[in-house]
Amino acid sequence: MKDMRTPLNKVRGLGSAKEGTDHFWKQHVTAFANVFLICFFVIMVISMQGSSHDDVIETLRNPLVSIVLLLVILSGVYHMKLGMQVIIEDYIHSDGLKFLSLMANTFFCAFIGFGCIFAVLKIGFGG
Amino acid sequence: MSNADLRGNRPLSPHLQIYKPILTMVMSILHRITGAALYFGTILLAWWLIAAAAGPDYFDFVNDLYGSILGRLVLFGFTWALVHHMLGGLRHLVWAMGKGFGKEAREWMAKATIIGSVSLTLILWIIGYVVG
Numbered sequence: 324m325k326d327m328r329t330p331l332n333k334v335r336g337l338g339s340a341k342e343g344t345d346h347f348w349k350q351h352v353t354a355f356a357n358v359f360l361i362c363f364f365v366i367m368v369i370s371m372q373g374s375s376h377d378d379v380i381e382t383l384r385n386p387l388v389s390i391v392l393l394l395v396i397l398s399g400v401y402h403m404k405l406g407m408q409v410i411i412e413d414y415i416h417s418d419g420l421k422f423l424s425l426m427a428n429t430f431f432c433a434f435i436g437f438g439c440i441f442a443v444l445k446i447g448f449g450g
Numbered sequence: 451m452s453n454a455d456l457r458g459n460r461p462l463s464p465h466l467q468i469y470k471p472i473l474t475m476v477m478s479i480l481h482r483i484t485g486a487a488l489y490f491g492t493i494l495l496a497w498w499l500i501a502a503a504a505g506p507d508y509f510d511f512v513n514d515l516y517g518s519i520l521g522r523l524v525l526f527g528f529t530w531a532l533v534h535h536m537l538g539g540l541r542h543l544v545w546a547m548g549k550g551f552g553k554e555a556r557e558w559m560a561k562a563t564i565i566g567s568v569s570l571t572l573i574l575w576i577i578g579y580v581v582g
């Protein structure tokens with residue numbers, strides 16, 4: 324016997340969606356992180372107002388700025404992926420369209436996320 | 451109930467158009483709308499970062515676009531959506547802790563969200579213009 328847990332114990336707390344509070348929890352953890360990360364981001368953008376390309380690169384090249392910016396992107400994109408998923412699940416009821424929308428949501432977020440990450444890394448590594 | 455209309459014209463629970471709009475409800479709707487707007491607004495962020503990575507010429511092109519009247523208007527809306535969604539989110543974090551459900555608390559938080567988001571956005575843009 325590999326698993327000592329009873330069948331009831333395995334499903335307890337998971338609810339009808341079989342995921343428990345996983346979605347809710349991740350949405351709130353990323354929300355909490357975003358409060359600080361987005362504040363940093365907004366202050367950074369305001370301080371760069373009207374800067375030349377050289378100055379912007381100079382700022383973004385700072386490892387600390389790069390790292391926090393990557394966190395902004397990761398936490399933000401994950402948060403918005405979860406959020407848009409709820410909107411889709413609330414308003415789109417036909418199975419096929421819901422399936423396609425949920426997939427498009429994932430692809431859009433992946434594209435935005437990896438696009439931003441690539442740009443930050445390219446600047447950070449001096450390319 | 452053999453002749454019950456199972457598919458079509460069954461009575462539905464009342465939706466938005468039935469209720470008088472109240473502040474907490476409007477804030478809830480705005481939270482979702484600003485969230486969805488920010489979702490597509492990330493295209494602007496990605497474009498800006500990729501332009502910075504692409505080189506000075508392309509960066510200047512995007513910078514000029516964002517600095518135009520229309521660009522500034524969009525970015526101003528973006529800022530408001532961001533601040534509003536963040537303040538609305540703080541409200542949700544308070545609720546997630548099991549607090550702030552009383553009549554006074556939720557009314558107070560709804561007012562603080564809209565007043566806070568508009569004034570913070572204005573303050574941020576004034577600072578932006580002073581710095582820039």
